[in-house]
Amino acid sequence: MFSVLKRIRQVYLVLSAGLLLPNVLLADANYDALQAQVENLSAQLEEVQKILARSEQGQAEQASARTEEIAALKKDIDVAAEWRTPNSLIHLAGYTDVGYVNGDNDDGSFNVGMFSPIFHFQYRDIVLFESELEFELSPDGETEIGLEYLTLDYFLNDYVTLVGGLFLSPIGQFRQNLHPSWINKLPSAPPGFGHDGAAPTSDVGLQLRGAFPLGGMRSNYAVYVGNGPELNSVFEDGEFELEGIEAEGFGADRDGEKVFGGRFAILPVSSLEIGVSGATGKATVTGLEDEDTGDISEIEGETARDYDVIGADFTWTRKDLSIRGEYVQSKIGETATGLTASEGGEWTSWYTQAAWRFPSTKIEAVLRYTDFDSPHASHDRQQWVLGLNYLITNNFIAKGAYEFNDGIEGSIANSDRLILQLAYGF
Amino acid sequence: MSTRLYSPIILRLARYAMLPMLAIGMVSIAMAADYPEPGDFASGSRVWAENCNRCHNVRDPRDLRDDQWITAMFHMRIRAGLTGRETRDILTFLQASNTVIAADSKLTALATEQATESTYSGAEIYAQTCVACHGADGTGALPGVPNFSHADGPLGKSNEILHQNILLGYQSPGSPMAMPPKGGNPALTRADIDLVLQYLREEFAQE
Numbered sequence: 001m002f003s004v005l006k007r008i009r010q011v012y013l014v015l016s017a018g019l020l021l022p023n024v025l026l027a028d029a030n031y032d033a034l035q036a037q038v039e040n041l042s043a044q045l046e047e048v049q050k051i052l053a054r055s056e057q058g059q060a061e062q063a064s065a066r067t068e069e070i071a072a073l074k075k076d077i078d079v080a081a082e083w084r085t086p087n088s089l090i091h092l093a094g095y096t097d098v099g100y101v102n103g104d105n106d107d108g109s110f111n112v113g114m115f116s117p118i119f120h121f122q123y124r125d126i127v128l129f130e131s132e133l134e135f136e137l138s139p140d141g142e143t144e145i146g147l148e149y150l151t152l153d154y155f156l157n158d159y160v161t162l163v164g165g166l167f168l169s170p171i172g173q174f175r176q177n178l179h180p181s182w183i184n185k186l187p188s189a190p191p192g193f194g195h196d197g198a199a200p201t202s203d204v205g206l207q208l209r210g211a212f213p214l215g216g217m218r219s220n221y222a223v224y225v226g227n228g229p230e231l232n233s234v235f236e237d238g239e240f241e242l243e244g245i246e247a248e249g250f251g252a253d254r255d256g257e258k259v260f261g262g263r264f265a266i267l268p269v270s271s272l273e274i275g276v277s278g279a280t281g282k283a284t285v286t287g288l289e290d291e292d293t294g295d296i297s298e299i300e301g302e303t304a305r306d307y308d309v310i311g312a313d314f315t316w317t318r319k320d321l322s323i324r325g326e327y328v329q330s331k332i333g334e335t336a337t338g339l340t341a342s343e344g345g346e347w348t349s350w351y352t353q354a355a356w357r358f359p360s361t362k363i364e365a366v367l368r369y370t371d372f373d374s375p376h377a378s379h380d381r382q383q384w385v386l387g388l389n390y391l392i393t394n395n396f397i398a399k400g401a402y403e404f405n406d407g408i409e410g411s412i413a414n415s416d417r418l419i420l421q422l423a424y425g426f
Numbered sequence: 427m428s429t430r431l432y433s434p435i436i437l438r439l440a441r442y443a444m445l446p447m448l449a450i451g452m453v454s455i456a457m458a459a460d461y462p463e464p465g466d467f468a469s470g471s472r473v474w475a476e477n478c479n480r481c482h483n484v485r486d487p488r489d490l491r492d493d494q495w496i497t498a499m500f501h502m503r504i505r506a507g508l509t510g511r512e513t514r515d516i517l518t519f520l521q522a523s524n525t526v527i528a529a530d531s532k533l534t535a536l537a538t539e540q541a542t543e544s545t546y547s548g549a550e551i552y553a554q555t556c557v558a559c560h561g562a563d564g565t566g567a568l569p570g571v572p573n574f575s576h577a578d579g580p581l582g583k584s585n586e587i588l589h590q591n592i593l594l595g596y597q598s599p600g601s602p603m604a605m606p607p608k609g610g611n612p613a614l615t616r617a618d619i620d621l622v623l624q625y626l627r628e629e630f631a632q633e
Contacts, residue, residue: 084492085462091497120497124461125510128500153500158510161503173481177505183482211507220507265507270476315480319561320569322479357569360600364569391570394483394602425482 091120094132097181099421105412112137113181113421116148128153149202149249163207163224166249169200170209170222170263171277172311172326182425185355185364186387187399191372191413192328192349198372199328199349200229200247200279200309203259218267227252228259228307231332232287232296233340240340242375243289245307245330245347257282257304263311275313283307283332285340302340306333320359325352345375364389366401381407381414395425462496463514467611468554470519473512475558475567481506484568486603487523487610495520523610526595544617548625551618555611564630570601574630581631585623592619 094117102108115135122128132148151165168176174193178184192198205226212219229247233240261279268274282304287296313326327350334344351370358364366387373380387401399421407413478484490498495517503513544551552560561567564574573579580588580598592614597604608614 085496086493089493089497091494093498093501118501120501122497122500125500126461128497128504130501153504155500155503155510163504177481209504209507211509211512213509222507273480317480319566359566360570360572360598362570362600362602391483391602394485395489397483 087124089120089122091122092117093120093426094118095180095182095423095425097187097421097423099187099419101417101419103412103417104415108418109139113187113423116180125155127155158210159212160208160210163209164205166202166204166251167207167224168202169247169261170207170224171200171261171279171309172263172328173275173313173315173324174326175199175201180425181421181423182395182397184423185353185366185389185399186368186385186401187419187421187423188385188401188403188417190326190349190351190353190368190370191381191383192347192370192374193326193351195248197349198330198347198374199311200245200330202249203227203229203247204249204251205258214266218270219265221262221264223260223262225258225260228255228257228281229283230254230286231283231305232289233285233299233342234289234291236291240342242285242332242342242345245283245332246287247330254286254300255282255284255302255304257284259283259307261309265313271317273313273315275311277309277311277313277328279307279309281307285338288340299339301338303335303338305335305344307331308333320357321354322356323352323354326350346373347375348373362391364391378408378411379413381405397423399423462517465511465514465516465518467515467518467522469512470515470517471523471555471558471610473508474516474519477506477508477512477516478502479568484603487520487606488526488604490520490524492521492524495524519610522612523606525607525612544615544621546618546621548621548623548628551614551622552625552629555609555614556622559605559609564626570598570603572598572601574626575632577632581626585620588623588626589616589619592623 094115096115097113098111099113100108100110113136116132118130118132120128120130129152131150134144134146134148136144136146138144147166149166149168151163151167154162154164156162170176172193174190179189179193181187195201203224203226205224207222207224207226209222210220212221227250229245230250231245232243234243259279259281261277261281263275263277265273265275284304285302286299288299289296307330309328309330311326311328313324315322315324317323327348329346329348331346332344335341349370349372351368353366353368355364355366366385366389368383368385368387370381370383370385372383383406384404385401386404387399389400390398392398399419401419401421403417403419405414405416474484487495499513499517499520502508502516503510508516546554557567559566559568559571560574561571566573574581580591583591591605592608593616595605595607608619
């Protein structure tokens with residue numbers, strides 16, 4: 001019995017082994033495949049983790065970059081805002097011109113007309129300091145420097161500004177608004193409206209100016225008190241006579257006599273401005289001109305004379321056409337006392353000018369007539385000027401003009417001139 | 427004997443008129459506006475077009491930066507006889523009109539995509555933004571501004587081109603100054619431009 005059981009167990013073992021062996025062999029093969037799959041998945045997982053890590057790092061870097069960019073942009077905006085409205089403002093403007101002049105009695109010369117920088121320093125809307133210098137090249141090569149104006153402008157309210165210092169004369173329009181070469185549509189000033197002419201150029205003192213609505217119209221005004229002009233006298237033909245009015249602004253009032261004046265203008269319609277102006281006071285001879293050399297020596301103690309100026313002006317513009325005109329008369333009274341006692345004198349000038357822009361072009365034609373009379377016949381002239389301009393830009397202009405001057409035969413006032421000019425306002 | 431050459435009464439009155447005016451000015455100082463108080467764009471464009479050309483060729487708004495225009499305008503307030511309000515209005519117009527927009531900028535794309543309905547009519551938009559330079563009759567209020575009523579004028583172009591010219595600004599041949607982007611009015615939308623173009627064709631185009 002025991003041996004039978006033993007035999008059965010042996011058979012069972014043999015059969016079991018026989019049955020299991022293929023399974024074992026098969027299990028080994030599955031295991032290898034699974035292991036390879038796990039290893040593959042593990043590698044893929046590792047790759048995914050690396051990609052994820054790189055992505056997170058990239059996002060962090062991008063976020064950081066955006067933050068930096070935003071900070072930089074914000075700084076740029078802040079800087080731009082500072083430029084937009086600081087309390088203190090500095091601005092440099094001005095104009096310059098170069099040209100060529102050929103008169104009847106000369107061979108023609110190139111010239112540097114003027115370099116006129118204008119400095120602006122402003123504190124909020126309270127005060128503006130402005131000053132224009134003039135650099136000019138004289139015929140002998142020397143550089144002459146002048147102070148055209150220097151003012152402190154105190155903005156009192158929307159309608160009144162107090163102006164103090166050396167200011168352009170508010171008599172008429174040419175001196176205070178039109179004389180810069182990039183604005184003047186012709187390359188020369190009308191006779192009598194330049195320096196030493198009928199119109200005062202500047203004064204040193206105080207001025208109130210501004211604008212206000214007048215019913216349905218607009219108006220503007222200027223009133224001033226200043227040191228006033230000084231006079232030159234010359235001894236000719238056995239007697240003294242007034243040579244000219246020096247009305248270019250003096251830093252001292254040597255005769256102690258102030259001049260009061262101003263201008264008032266209305267604009268009944270926006271295209272038309274009509275102005276009247278005047279000044280009154282005293283002026284005294286302080287310079288004695290040598291008849292032969294033209295040199296001027298100072299003289300003191302002369303009697304103050306009456307000084308009166310009247311003026312009127314208008315401007316009308318419509319599309320491509322602008323027409324303007326101006327009249328000014330300066331009178332000096334007589335005196336019977338003093339070394340230079342003499343008759344008085346009158347300096348009168350008026351001009352009218354038309355400018356027309358050819359439609360849809362940069363070409364402009366200009367025509368001006370001026371009549372200037374003074375106590376000296378050799379200075380008197382009637383002048384026609386025909387000009388043609390090319391507006392390279394609105395502030396850079398090429399000008400050509402021909403002056404027909406009619407004065408005393410042989411005098412410079414009778415010499416016709418061709419003038420070419422390039423003017424730039426900046 | 428010295429002679430009084432003009433009416434002494436009038437001239438003496440003129441002398442002493444300065445004193446009360448000075449007093450008025452000093453008393454009124456508290457009325458000075460805060461700085462910088464914004465002005466009105468439409469009024470500024472009108473006053474600019476009416477005044478500047480009286481003495482000189484109008485300057486392109488792009489000639490100066492915003493801060494430079496502040497000082498330039500305060501200088502011109504004195505020189506040209508402008509009130510404070512007129513000065514601020516013109517300043518607002520110039521500061522809005524000196525912006526340069528690049529054709530390929532994102533801002534331009536955004537502006538172009540603004541297809542919302544306009545709250546104004548074409549006539550109102552023209553009156554607010556365009557009339558100062560182009561004039562009520564479309565023939566141009568300033569030298570160099572093209573005439574809409576000419577057969578070979580700007581309205582001979584397609585709406586697409588005109589829309590782009592208004593959006594980005596445009597310098598007409600023969601004109602020394604360019605029209606600023608959106609006519610200088612940054613608030614102008616695409617719908618506004620479409621309406622004003624329609625108005626231009628209805629009012630000024632020659633058949």
